[in-house]
Amino acid sequence: MLRKQVAGALASAVLTGTIALGGCAQPGAQQVAQPEAKPAESANEAQNREALYQVSLLQSLTEGDFEGSVTVGDLKQHGDTGIGTFDGLNGELVMLDGQVWQAAGDGSVNLMEDTATIPFGNVTFLDSDETLDVSGAASFEALLKQLDGRVEELGINNFYAVRIDGTFDKMNVRSEHKQEQPYPTIVDALAADQTFFDLEGVDGSMVGVYCPPYMASLNSAGWHFHFVTADHKQGGHVLDCVVGKATATIDQTKEFDLALPGSQKFESTDFTVDRSADVKKAETNE
Ligand SMILES: [Zn+2]
Numbered sequence: 001m002l003r004k005q006v007a008g009a010l011a012s013a014v015l016t017g018t019i020a021l022g023g024c025a026q027p028g029a030q031q032v033a034q035p036e037a038k039p040a041e042s043a044n045e046a047q048n049r050e051a052l053y054q055v056s057l058l059q060s061l062t063e064g065d066f067e068g069s070v071t072v073g074d075l076k077q078h079g080d081t082g083i084g085t086f087d088g089l090n091g092e093l094v095m096l097d098g099q100v101w102q103a104a105g106d107g108s109v110n111l112m113e114d115t116a117t118i119p120f121g122n123v124t125f126l127d128s129d130e131t132l133d134v135s136g137a138a139s140f141e142a143l144l145k146q147l148d149g150r151v152e153e154l155g156i157n158n159f160y161a162v163r164i165d166g167t168f169d170k171m172n173v174r175s176e177h178k179q180e181q182p183y184p185t186i187v188d189a190l191a192a193d194q195t196f197f198d199l200e201g202v203d204g205s206m207v208g209v210y211c212p213p214y215m216a217s218l219n220s221a222g223w224h225f226h227f228v229t230a231d232h233k234q235g236g237h238v239l240d241c242v243v244g245k246a247t248a249t250i251d252q253t254k255e256f257d258l259a260l261p262g263s264q265k266f267e268s269t270d271f272t273v274d275r276s277a278d279v280k281k282a283e284t285n286e
Pocket of ligand 1: 025083174224225226237238
């Protein structure tokens with residue numbers, strides 16, 4: 001009960017702001033989402049299908065700000081596809097087709113209730129602008145290089161959400177066990193409670209977000225991918241992979257919607273400190 005009240009108070013304290021990056025020209029697009037396809041307005045605001053919605057800052061996670069501030073139910077108002085983590089850094093979040101899955105530290109994958117809360121995440125409504133055959137990519141690095149090639153042509157200063165469906169000869173993912181208050185930094189939490197899963201010959205979906213270089217102090221610049229198997233039994237944060245036969249669906253997004261948590265921890269964090277090394281370590285485990 002207490003947690004519910006706290007979560008409600010935080011949710012009502014969420015601050016939102018939208019940055020629009022201009023028009024909708026999509027060179028090379030095979031399909032373009034039609035504005036009239038927008039769903040009906042929700043209670044308080046229209047669902048913007050062309051914005052990348054972000055809960056808090058990745059830099060807050062590096063400081064151990066793991067307290068959930070937005071519910072899974074609220075997240076669904078802002079997208080159907082995305083990545084993130086749960087209250088207490090309780091596993092990796094993968095949102096696919098409007099469903100929110102937790103790839104937990106014990107290796108299980110669980111469908112999460114709308115009342116679960118998240119301290120960090122990025123979601124959007126995936127409207128395919130184009131597809132790309134990424135079959136045979138020999139490593140995660142090779143896959144990202146191929147995606148970077150498209151982003152360089154489409155414009156590196158926009159946001160992109162990508163979903164890659166197919167077979168994966170290898171998929172190396174990690175997750176982590178839930179942390180307890182007082183929370184450690186993310187680097188310490190991962191050092192103590194990170195778990196690794198090396199999957200072979202699996203069908204599934206990778207969900208990724210690309211942030212432009214100027215986002216480095218709010219998130220991490222470049223790509224961030226999570227994965228879940230087609231049977232929703234295994235998954236996590238992607239560290240490496242070998243792609244079998246797979247297709248990437250790419251959605252260019254020109255707006256950014258940031259929901260700050262408004263918590264005491266957030267308000268008291270000094271964001272002038274450069275946390276790029278911690279962010280890189282948390283993302284790549286290197
Ligand atoms: Zn991740």
